[in-house]
Amino acid sequence: MTRAWAVGLDMGGTNIRCAAVSAGGDVLLMEHGPSYASRQAAAVAENIAAQLTHLLNTARRRGLGSPRAIGVAVPGPLNVYSGTVMQAPHVAAWRGYPLRRKLEALIGRNVVVENDANAWALGEYWRGAARGRRDVVLLTLGTGVGGGLIVGGKLVHGRSGMAGELGHVTVDPNGPRCDCGANGCLESYASASGLRGLVEQRLRLSPGAPLPAQIVDSEGNFSVRGLSAQARCGDRLALEAFATAGYYLGIAIAAFLDIFNPELVVIGGGVAAALPYMRKTMMTQVRARAFTAIASQAKIVRAALGPRGGVVGAAYAALHPAQRARRADSKVR
Amino acid sequence: MTRAWAVGLDMGGTNIRCAAVSAGGDVLLMEHGPSYASRQAAAVAENIAAQLTHLLNTARRRGLGSPRAIGVAVPGPLNVYSGTVMQAPHVAAWRGYPLRRKLEALIGRNVVVENDANAWALGEYWRGAARGRRDVVLLTLGTGVGGGLIVGGKLVHGRSGMAGELGHVTVDPNGPRCDCGANGCLESYASASGLRGLVEQRLRLSPGAPLPAQIVDSEGNFSVRGLSAQARCGDRLALEAFATAGYYLGIAIAAFLDIFNPELVVIGGGVAAALPYMRKTMMTQVRARAFTAIASQAKIVRAALGPRGGVVGAAYAALHPAQRARRADSKVR
Numbered sequence: 321m322t323r324a325w326a327v328g329l330d331m332g333g334t335n336i337r338c339a340a341v342s343a344g345g346d347v348l349l350m351e352h353g354p355s356y357a358s359r360q361a362a363a364v365a366e367n368i369a370a371q372l373t374h375l376l377n378t379a380r381r382r383g384l385g386s387p388r389a390i391g392v393a394v395p396g397p398l399n400v401y402s403g404t405v406m407q408a409p410h411v412a413a414w415r416g417y418p419l420r421r422k423l424e425a426l427i428g429r430n431v432v433v434e435n436d437a438n439a440w441a442l443g444e445y446w447r448g449a450a451r452g453r454r455d456v457v458l459l460t461l462g463t464g465v466g467g468g469l470i471v472g473g474k475l476v477h478g479r480s481g482m483a484g485e486l487g488h489v490t491v492d493p494n495g496p497r498c499d500c501g502a503n504g505c506l507e508s509y510a511s512a513s514g515l516r517g518l519v520e521q522r523l524r525l526s527p528g529a530p531l532p533a534q535i536v537d538s539e540g541n542f543s544v545r546g547l548s549a550q551a552r553c554g555d556r557l558a559l560e561a562f563a564t565a566g567y568y569l570g571i572a573i574a575a576f577l578d579i580f581n582p583e584l585v586v587i588g589g590g591v592a593a594a595l596p597y598m599r600k601t602m603m604t605q606v607r608a609r610a611f612t613a614i615a616s617q618a619k620i621v622r623a624a625l626g627p628r629g630g631v632v633g634a635a636y637a638a639l640h641p642a643q644r645a646r647r648a649d650s651k652v653r
Numbered sequence: 654m655t656r657a658w659a660v661g662l663d664m665g666g667t668n669i670r671c672a673a674v675s676a677g678g679d680v681l682l683m684e685h686g687p688s689y690a691s692r693q694a695a696a697v698a699e700n701i702a703a704q705l706t707h708l709l710n711t712a713r714r715r716g717l718g719s720p721r722a723i724g725v726a727v728p729g730p731l732n733v734y735s736g737t738v739m740q741a742p743h744v745a746a747w748r749g750y751p752l753r754r755k756l757e758a759l760i761g762r763n764v765v766v767e768n769d770a771n772a773w774a775l776g777e778y779w780r781g782a783a784r785g786r787r788d789v790v791l792l793t794l795g796t797g798v799g800g801g802l803i804v805g806g807k808l809v810h811g812r813s814g815m816a817g818e819l820g821h822v823t824v825d826p827n828g829p830r831c832d833c834g835a836n837g838c839l840e841s842y843a844s845a846s847g848l849r850g851l852v853e854q855r856l857r858l859s860p861g862a863p864l865p866a867q868i869v870d871s872e873g874n875f876s877v878r879g880l881s882a883q884a885r886c887g888d889r890l891a892l893e894a895f896a897t898a899g900y901y902l903g904i905a906i907a908a909f910l911d912i913f914n915p916e917l918v919v920i921g922g923g924v925a926a927a928l929p930y931m932r933k934t935m936m937t938q939v940r941a942r943a944f945t946a947i948a949s950q951a952k953i954v955r956a957a958l959g960p961r962g963g964v965v966g967a968a969y970a971a972l973h974p975a976q977r978a979r980r981a982d983s984k985v986r
Contacts, residue, residue, distance in 0.1 A: 397944050406946035455811050469912070471811075476804055478788050478914025482947050489908035490942055493825055493901075502907075502942040568826075574835075575822035579802070579912070581811025609823055609835040611730050613739035614815045 323348075326638045327375060327390040330436060330630030331355050331368060333410030333463060337627065338375045340384060341635035345447040347628060348384065351375050361413035362422070368392065369426035376427075391432045391638030392423065393439035393630045395466070400481025403433045409464055409499065432638040436460075436630055438475055438484055440623070441468025443633030444586050448624035455582040458623070459486055459573075461591035464499065465507040465514075471580065475637075487511070489575065491568045496521070509568040510598075512591060516542040518561040544591050551597045559597060566598030570605025577610040577618055588623030595622065656681075659971045660708060660723040663769060663963030664688050664701060666743030666796060670960065671708045673717055674968035678780040680961060681717065684708050694746035695755070701725065702759035709760075724765045724971030725756065726772035726963045728799070733814025736766045742797055742832065765971040769793075769963055771808055771817055773956070774801025776966030777919050781957035788915040791956070792819055792906075794924035797832065798840040798847075804913065808970075820844070822908065824901045829854070842901035843931075845924060849875040851894040877924050884930045892930060899931030903938025910943040910951055921956030928955065 324343040329336060336355045340348040353371045356364060372390065379387070396408035403420020405411075423431045434442075441458035444450040450458070456470040467486025469476035476483045487507035488500050495504025496517050508514045519535065519542070520527055530536075535546040535558070550558035573585055587595065595602075606615055625632060657676040662669060669688045673681040686704050689697060705723065712720070729741035736753020738744075756764045767775075774791035777783040783791070789803040800819025802809035809816045820840035821833050828837025829850050841847045852868065852875070853860055863869075868879040868891070883891035906918055920928060928935075939948055958965060 397946055406944070455816075467912075471804055471809055472807065474805065476913070478804075478947075479916045479950050480914060482944065482950075483788075483912065483914035485911040485914075485944060485947070488911045488942070488944065489822075490824065490904045491826065493904055500944070505942075571823045571826055575908070578818035578821045579800075579816065580809070581813060581816035581818075583812045609821070609838075611739070611815065611818060611821065611833070613730055614811075614818070617812050617815075 323384065324388050325379075325384060326635040327372060327387045328393070328439075328631035328633070328635030328638070329368065329372060329391070330393045330439065330634055332395070332436070333357050336368065336371050337631050338371045339628075339631040339635070340375065340379050340387065341632055343388070343639060345632055345636070347632065349375075349378060349382065350631070351378065355410075357410045358412070361411075361417050364411055364413065365417075365419060365422045366426065369423055372423070372427055389432065389638035389641075390427075390429060391434060391439070391634035391636070392419075393434050393436040393634040393637075394419065395436045397482040397485060398433060398435055400434055400477055402480075403431070406482065432634075432641070434634060434637045435466070435468070435481070435484065437466030438468040439633035439637060440466075440588060440625070440629040441470055441484075441586075441633065442475060442636045443625050443629040443631075444588070444623055445470055446636045447632055448629060449586050449621050450584055453583045455580060456584045456586060457486070457576045457580055457582045458586045458588065460589040461510055461587060462589035463512050465511045469580070486572070486576065489572055491571045506568060506572040510565045510572070510591065512542065512544050515544060515547060515561050515565055515591065518564050519547070519557065522557055522560060544594060548594045548597065551594065562594055562597035563601045565591075566601035567605055569598060570602035571609060573602065573620065574606045574609035574615070577606070577614050581614050582618050585618055585620045586623050587620065588626070588629060592622055656717065657721050658712075658717060659968040660705060660720045661726070661772075661964035661966065661968030661971070662701065662705060662724070663726045663772065663967055665728070665769070666690050669701065669704050670964050671704050672961075672964040672968070673708065673712050673720065674965055676721070676972060678965055678969070680965065682708075682711060682715065683964070684711065688743075690743045691745070694744075694750050697744055697746065698750075698752060698755045699759065702756055705756070705760055722765065722968075722971035722974075723760075723762060724767060724772070724967035724969070725752075726767050726769040726967040726970075727752065728769045730815040730818060731766060731768055733767055733810055735813075736764070738766075739815065765974070767967060767970045768799070768801070768814070768817065770799030771801040772966035772970060773799075773921060773958070773962035774803055774817075774919075774966065775808060775969045776958050776962040776964075777921070777956055778803055779969045780965055781962060782919050782954050783917055786916045788913060789917045789919060790819070790909045790913055790915045791919045791921065793922040794843055794920060795922035796845050798844045802913070819905070819909065822905055824904045839901060839905045843898045843905070843924065845875065845877050848877060848880060848894050848898055848924065851897050852880070852890065855890055855893060877927060881927045881930065884927065895927055895930035896934045898924075899934035900938055902931060903935035904942060906935065906953065907939045907942035907948070910939070910947050914947050915951050918951055918953045919956050920953065921959070921962060925955055
C-alpha cells in the first residue's frame with residue numbers, strides 16, 4: 321500500500337515550488353520551476369498546471385501513487401471558496417481570474433487554492449513555530465507584507481477568504497505611497513520594497529535610480545541581504561532604514577496584539593532575517609502601545625519553516641477541507 | 654413550569670443595567686442602578702452583587718423562578734476564563750481584580766464575566782444588526798472605543814479573552830496622547846474624550862478648561878449630543894471635529910476590513926449617533942485604503958440594540974458556555 325500524501329504548490333513572483341507532502345507533514349519530494357508571472361493570465365495558469373503534472377509524474381515513477389488532494393498557494397487576495405484571484409501583486413493579468421476552475425480543467429482533478437501567507441500560517445501551525453498554538457498572527461515580510469491568522473486553531477478566512485491582509489493596515493496616514501495605492505501601509509516600510517524606499521529617501525534618490533553597489537544583487541536589484549550586510553558593518557544608512565522599518569513594524573504588531581490577544585506572533589520572509597536590526601525600535605513601540613496584560617502573553621518569534629512553509633501549508637489546506645469548508649448560510653460571491 | 658431565562662448585567666462608568674433575558678433573547682425585566690465606579694475595589698463588586706440579588710428577588714416575586722445562568726459585562730481587558738479584570742478604564746481600583754470569584758462568593762452562584770464590548774457584539778449577533786452574520790466587527794464609540802469580533806460565528810477571545818481592543822490600534826503615531834498612555838490611538842479621536850480633545854485643540858484650550866456652553870451638559874461636562882446639535886446648525890468647529898474623527902475612524906475601519914474580510918461592521922455607542930457628520934471623511938478613507946474586493950463585501954451599519962446590547966449579550970454569553978469554553982490545551986494565565 322502506498323503512503324497518503326498531498327501536493328502542495330507555492331507560487332511566488334519569480335519561482336514555483338511544488339512538493340509531495342505526507343499526511344504527517346513531511347516533504348517527500350520537491351520540484352522547482354519559474355513562475356512566468358508577467359505572462360498572460362492563461363499562460364501563467366498553464367505553467368502551474370504543467371508543474372503540477374510534472375510532480376504527479378515524478379511521484380508515480382517513484383512509487384508514491386496518486387495524491388489524496390492538491391493545494392495551490394498564490395499571492396494576493398482571493399476568494400478561497402470560488403477559487404477566484406481578485407488581484408495578485410506579481411501577476412498583473414490575474415484580476416478576477418478563476419484560477420481554481422482553470423487548473424481543475426487543465427489537470428482533471430480537484431484543486432484547493434489558498435492565499436500564500438495563509439498557507440504559510442497553516443504550515444507553521446502544522447509543523448513549524450506555531451505547533452500546538454491556538455491563536456497565532458503570522459506576518460511574511462518579503463517583497464511585500466502578507467499575513468495569516470489562526471484563531472482558536474482555525475485559519476481566519478472572513479466572508480470569502482480574503483482576511484489576513486496585514487500588510488495594508490495603515491501605520492502612518494501621511495506615510496509613503498504603497499504599491500496598493502494607499503499611503504503609509506505597513507508594507508511601505510517593513511518589506512523589501514519599503515526598505516528600498518527608505519534608502520532612496522535617505523539618499524535623496526528618485527525612485528528607481530541606481531543604488532550603491534553594496535546593496536544591489538548581481539542583477540542590479542535592491543538586496544535586503546546586502547542592506548543587512550551593511551548594517552552588520554555598522555553602516556548608518558542601513559541601520560537607520562532598519563530602525564525605521566522596525567518602528568512601524570512595532571506599531572502594527574502592537575495593534576495585532578490588542579486585536580487578537582495571540583499566544584504567538586510569527587515573522588517570516590526574507591526581511592525577517594534582518595530582525596536583529598529592527599528588534600529594538602520594534603519592541604519599544606510594542607511596549608509603548610499594546611496593553612501590557614496582552615503583550616506579556618505573546619511571544620514574537622521567527623518562522624521555522626522558511627521556503628517550505630508555503631508548500632507544507634498548501635498541502636495541509638488540501639488535506640483538511642473542513643478547516644476551510646464553505647459556510648452553507650452565507651452568500652459568498 | 655417557568656420560562657428559561659438568564660441574568661445579563663452591564664456595568665458602565667456611571668450606571669449599571671441588569672436584566673432578566675429569556676432564552677430567546679427577550680428582555681423580561683430591566684433594573685438600573687449607579688455603578689459607584691470610583692469606590693474601592695471590593696465595594697464596586699459588592700454593589701454589583703447587590704444589584705444582581707435585587708434582580709433575582711424581583712424575578713422570583715414576579716414568578717420567573719431561578720435563572721439558568723448569570724452573565725456580567727464589565728469594561729476593560731479581562732481574562733474571561735479566570736474572571737480577572739486586568740485594568741478597567743472607569744474603575745481605577747480594579748487592577749488584576751478577581752471579579753468572578755468575588756461575585757460568586759457574594760451571591761453563591763456561578764457567574765460568567767465578559768468584556769462589555771464583546772457582550773454587545775454577542776447581543777447584536779443574537780438579536781440585533783448582526784443577526785445571521787458569521788463575520789462581524791463591532792465598534793463601540795462611547796467615552797472610549799471598544800470592540801468585539803465575531804469570526805465564523807464565534808466570538809474571538811484570543812489567549813485569555815482580551816482580544817478585541819480595537820480602540821487602541823494606532824491610527825497616527827504622532828497623534829494626541831490617549832488615556833491608555835500611547836499616542837494616536839483610534840480612541841484619541843473617535844470617542845467622546847477624543848472629540849473633546851479635538852475641540853480643545855481647535856479652541857487652543859488647555860485640557861480640562863471650561864468649554865463653550867453649547868457643548869456641555871447640565872453638569873458642565875463635555876456633551877457629544879451638544880456637539881452634534883452644533884454640527885446640525887452648521888457650526889464649523891463641530892463639523893471639523895467630527896470630520897477629523899471620521900477620517901481616523903475610516904483609517905481604522907479600512908484596517909479591520911483588510912484584516913477580517915467581514916460581512917458587517919457594526920457601530921454602536923453614544924458617538925455613533927453623530928455618524929452622519931463623520932461618514933463622508935470616514936468613507937473616503939475606507940475607499941482609499943481597504944482592498945476594493947474586500948470593502949465591497951462589507952456593510953457599515955449602526956448597532957440596533959442600543960443600551961440593551963450589553964445586557965442581552967451578557968445573558969447570551971452566560972447561556973452559551975460552549976462558545977467561550979476554556980481550551981484544555983492552553984496555559985491561560
